[in-house]
Amino acid sequence: MKISEIVSLLNATMVCGRELGEREVEYGFASDLMSDVLTLETDNLLLITGLANNQAVRTAEMSDIPCIIFVRNKKVTQEMIELAVESNITLIEYSSSMFKAIAILSQAGIKPVF
Amino acid sequence: MVFEFEVQGGDFATAGNASSQIKKILKQLNVDHRDIKRIVVALYEAEVNIVAHAFKGRIIANIDTSEVRIRLVDEGPGIPDIELAMQQGYSTASSEVREMGFGAGMGLPNMKKNTDEMHVTSVVDKGTTVELIVFINQPTT
Numbered sequence: 602m603k604i605s606e607i608v609s610l611l612n613a614t615m616v617c618g619r620e621l622g623e624r625e626v627e628y629g630f631a632s633d634l635m636s637d638v639l640t641l642e643t644d645n646l647l648l649i650t651g652l653a654n655n656q657a658v659r660t661a662e663m664s665d666i667p668c669i670i671f672v673r674n675k676k677v678t679q680e681m682i683e684l685a686v687e688s689n690i691t692l693i694e695y696s697s698s699m700f701k702a703i704a705i706l707s708q709a710g711i712k713p714v715f
Numbered sequence: 716m717v718f719e720f721e722v723q724g725g726d727f728a729t730a731g732n733a734s735s736q737i738k739k740i741l742k743q744l745n746v747d748h749r750d751i752k753r754i755v756v757a758l759y760e761a762e763v764n765i766v767a768h769a770f771k772g773r774i775i776a777n778i779d780t781s782e783v784r785i786r787l788v789d790e791g792p793g794i795p796d797i798e799l800a801m802q803q804g805y806s807t808a809s810s811e812v813r814e815m816g817f818g819a820g821m822g823l824p825n826m827k828k829n830t831d832e833m834h835v836t837s838v839v840d841k842g843t844t845v846e847l848i849v850f851i852n853q854p855t856t
Contacts, residue, residue, distance in 0.1 A: 633816060634816055634817075635815075635816035635817055636760075636816070636817055636818075636819045636821040636822060636825070637819070637821070639756050639759070639760060639821075639825055640821065640825055640828075642752075652816045654727075654815060654816070655727070655728055655730070655731070656727065656730065656731065656763075656815050656816050656817070657816065659730070659731035659734070659759065660759075660816070662731070662735060662738070663731070663734060663738070663752070663755045663756050663758075663759045664752065664756065665748070665752055687735075688735075
């Protein structure tokens with residue numbers, strides 16, 4: 602599924618990486634614990650998290666994750682945007698819960714990693 | 716080629732800067748993306764460990780055509796029992812570190828998983844040295 606499709610499906614806000622909206626993601630992983638994210642080997646992975654800090658973006662950078670959705674109305678900082686732009690990562694803000702995001706995306710065909 | 720970086724203990728805003736720089740270098744050198752991911756995930760975990768536990772540290776990355784060898788040398792409390800620290804789930808991380816999304820006792824095991832060789836030596840009240848070795852550009856079996 603295209604990142605731009607995910608944004609409209611969730612009615613969420615793409616904070617940066619708009620030009621990368623055509624990229625496809627196939628799998629989703631939801632966690633506030635970056636240590637768990639760093640154990641994954643999956644490609645084309647979407648990260649759903651409530652942890653809005655630099656380390657979430659750094660974790661995505663190291664793990665080759667192209668897109669992060671920040672749930673529960675967490676706000677992305679300017680510093681996070683700068684890190685994300687440097688690494689071609691799309692950041693999305695979503696005002697509702699993690700559970701709701703997962704429910705919608707799962708129904709739309711985003712697959713779990715395990 | 717040798718590259719060296721400084722890491723400040725406690726500075727979570729910049730944690731990952733060195734790993735990010737090394738990732739860029741490896742990309743420029745056209746190292747296979749699977750190898751890059753293994754290297755930088757292990758390295759990032761190790762860099763976060765310096766920020767989480769030590770006062771300061773240095774990262775020395777040695778890159779050649781067949782292997783990447785990275786030494787992380789910190790000045791800090793050291794690890795009294797390395798075997799225990801290697802166990803999944805064991806952590807001495809502060810609540811601040813946990814709020815950053817780490818400190819679940821998964822870093823050292825994950826570093827081991829992503830490297831071909833890993834060596835940890837430590838002296839209590841002096842510091843810890845971690846060496847990460849990943850073979851690159853190996854023929855696929």
